[in-house]
Amino acid sequence: MPPLKVGLAGLGTVGTSVVRLIERQREALAASCGRAIEVVAVTARSPGKDRGIDLKRVRWVADPLQLAADPGIDVFVELMGGEGDPAKAAVETALAAGKSVITANKALLARHGVALAALAEQHHVALNFEAAVAGGIPIIKTLREGLVGNKLARIYGILNGTCNYILTRMEQDKLSFADCLKEAQRLGYAEADPTFDVEGHDTAQKLAILASLAFGTKVDAEAIYVEGISSITPADLDAAEELGYRIKLLGVAVATDKGIEQRVHPTMVPRDSAIAQVMGVTNAVTVDADAVHAITLVGPGAGGMATASAVVSDIGDIARGVRTPPFGRATARLATIEKAPMQRHEGGYYIRLLAVDKPGTFATIATRLAEHAISIESIVQRHRGERPHGGDDPASAADPVPVILITYATTEDAVRKALAAVEADKVISGSPQVIRIEKN
Numbered sequence: 001m002p003p004l005k006v007g008l009a010g011l012g013t014v015g016t017s018v019v020r021l022i023e024r025q026r027e028a029l030a031a032s033c034g035r036a037i038e039v040v041a042v043t044a045r046s047p048g049k050d051r052g053i054d055l056k057r058v059r060w061v062a063d064p065l066q067l068a069a070d071p072g073i074d075v076f077v078e079l080m081g082g083e084g085d086p087a088k089a090a091v092e093t094a095l096a097a098g099k100s101v102i103t104a105n106k107a108l109l110a111r112h113g114v115a116l117a118a119l120a121e122q123h124h125v126a127l128n129f130e131a132a133v134a135g136g137i138p139i140i141k142t143l144r145e146g147l148v149g150n151k152l153a154r155i156y157g158i159l160n161g162t163c164n165y166i167l168t169r170m171e172q173d174k175l176s177f178a179d180c181l182k183e184a185q186r187l188g189y190a191e192a193d194p195t196f197d198v199e200g201h202d203t204a205q206k207l208a209i210l211a212s213l214a215f216g217t218k219v220d221a222e223a224i225y226v227e228g229i230s231s232i233t234p235a236d237l238d239a240a241e242e243l244g245y246r247i248k249l250l251g252v253a254v255a256t257d258k259g260i261e262q263r264v265h266p267t268m269v270p271r272d273s274a275i276a277q278v279m280g281v282t283n284a285v286t287v288d289a290d291a292v293h294a295i296t297l298v299g300p301g302a303g304g305m306a307t308a309s310a311v312v313s314d315i316g317d318i319a320r321g322v323r324t325p326p327f328g329r330a331t332a333r334l335a336t337i338e339k340a341p342m343q344r345h346e347g348g349y350y351i352r353l354l355a356v357d358k359p360g361t362f363a364t365i366a367t368r369l370a371e372h373a374i375s376i377e378s379i380v381q382r383h384r385g386e387r388p389h390g391g392d393d394p395a396s397a398a399d400p401v402p403v404i405l406i407t408y409a410t411t412e413d414a415v416r417k418a419l420a421a422v423e424a425d426k427v428i429s430g431s432p433q434v435i436r437i438e439k440n
C-alpha cells in the first residue's frame with residue numbers, strides 16, 4: 001500500500017503534537033495500518049514561526065483552502081478551530097474534493113456537523129472527530145462503534161477541565177470561585193476570557209455531539225439548557241460534602257418520555273459515584289446502556305499529546321480504509337431532536353436559602369413547598385450568622401439563617417414556582433441557590 005499522505009491545517013498545541021506523535025509512532029503505525037502515514041503538507045497563519053518541530057521535508061501551503069484542495073494529499077486534518085471560515089470552508093473543500101477529513105473542532109461540528117456529515121456521505125469519504133469531545137478519551141468511537149449493540153438511556157460527563165479544576169480547588173482548599181479562576185488562568189488552564197468555559201458553553205457544544213451519537217438525532221446545540229458554575233460558593237461545596245455529594249459541571253443527555261433532555265449545569269453527584277472521583281482538569285463520561293449497564297471513561301480532556309492521540313486514531317482508521325458514518329448512521333436516518341422542556345425536568349434538588357429571622361418563616365417555606373407537592377428528603381439548618389469557613393464576625397440577631405434543603409424527585413417547574421412564592425413572601429434574603437441532583 002502507498003503511504004497515506006496527510007495535509008495538516010493548524011500547527012498550534014494540537015497540530016504540532018500530531019506531527020510529533022506520527023513521527024514517534026512511525027513504525028508502529030505502519031505495522032498497525034498496513035501502510036505508512038506521512039505528513040506531507042501543512043499550513044498555519046505565520047509561516048516563519050518556530051514551532052519546535054522539524055518541517056524541513058514538509059511542503060508549506062499558503063492557505064487552508066489551497067491545502068484542502070491539494071492533489072498531493074489524501075486526507076485533510078483541520079486543527080485551526082472556530083465554527084466559521086477558514087475551518088468550515090476548508091473542510092467543505094476537502095470533502096467536496098473527495099478527501100477524508102479529520103477535525104478536533106467541536107464548535108464547527110456543534111453548528112454544522114450534520115451538513116458536513118451529509119457532504120462526506122455524498123462524496124463517499126470519512127469525517128472523523130474523535131478529538132472534538134473529551135480530548136484523549138475515545139468516547140466517539142465508543143458510542144459510534146463499541147456500544148452499537150446497546151440502547152442508550154443517558155450519557156453524562158465532565159467535559160470541561162477548566163470547570164472541574166476550579167470546582168476541585170474550591171472544594172479541597174475552601175477557596176472562592178474568583179480566586180480559583182485567577183489561579184486557573186495563571187496556570188494556563190483557563191482562557192483570559194473564561195466565559196465560554198465557566199458559563200458552560202464549551203460543555204454544551206461537546207454534549208450536542210455526544211447526544212447525537214447516543215440517540216441517533218441531529219446535532220442540536222440550540223436545544224441545550226445551559227447554566228455555568230460562577231454562582232457556586234464554598235457554602236454549597238461544604239453543604240454538598242455534609243450531605244454526601246460533590247458538585248460537578250455536567251453535560252447530561254437523557255431520553256425521557258417527553259423527548260430528549262440536554263442540559264449543562266452544576267450538579268450534585270453522589271460522593272461514591274465514579275464521576276465524583278474525577279478531580280482537577282481530568283474529563284469523564286458515563287454512558288447508561290441496556291446491555292453494559294453503566295460504563296465510565298476517564299482521562300485527559302485536553303493537552304497537545306492527549307488530543308493528538310485521538311487525531312492519530314482517526315488518521316489510522318482512514319489509513320486502514322475504515323469508514324463509519326460520522327454520527328453513527330446515514331444523515332437521512334438522524335431524527336430531529338424532540339426537545340424535552342426544562343420545566344418538566346424531574347429529579348432531586350438542593351436548595352440553599354437565607355431565611356429571615358421572624359416568626360412563621362419556616363412554616364411559610366414549608367407551606368409553599370407543600371403547595372407544589374415538593375417533599376423534603378433532608379434539611380440542614382445552620383446557626384445564625386454561620387460563615388461557611390468560620391470567620392470572625394460575631395453573629396447578629398438580624399442575620400438570616402442559612403437553610404439547606406434536599407428534595408425528593410420533583411419537577412423544575414414546581415421548584416421554580418415554589419421558590420418564587422417564597423421570595424414574594426419576603427421570608428428569605430437574596431435569591432435561593434438551586435442545584436440539580438443527578439443520581440447514578
Ligand SMILES: NC(=O)c1ccc[n+]([C@@H]2O[C@H](COP(=O)([O-])OP(=O)(O)OC[C@H]3O[C@@H](n4cnc5c(N)ncnc54)[C@H](OP(=O)(O)O)[C@@H]3O)[C@@H](O)[C@H]2O)c1
Pocket residue numbers: 009010011012013014015043044045046047049064079080081082085086104105106107131132135301302303304307
Ligand atoms: N488544545 C487542546 O487541548 C484541544 C483539545 C481538544 C480539541 N481541541 C481543538 O483543536 C483545535 C486546535 O486547537 P489548538 O489548541 O491546537 O489551537 P491553537 O494552539 O490556537 O492553534 C491553532 C493553529 O491554527 C492556526 N490558524 C488559526 N487560524 C488560522 C487561519 N485563519 N489560517 C491558517 N491557520 C490558522 C494557527 O496558526 P499560527 O500558529 O501561525 O498562529 C495555529 O497554528 C481547536 O478546534 C480546538 O477546539 C484542542
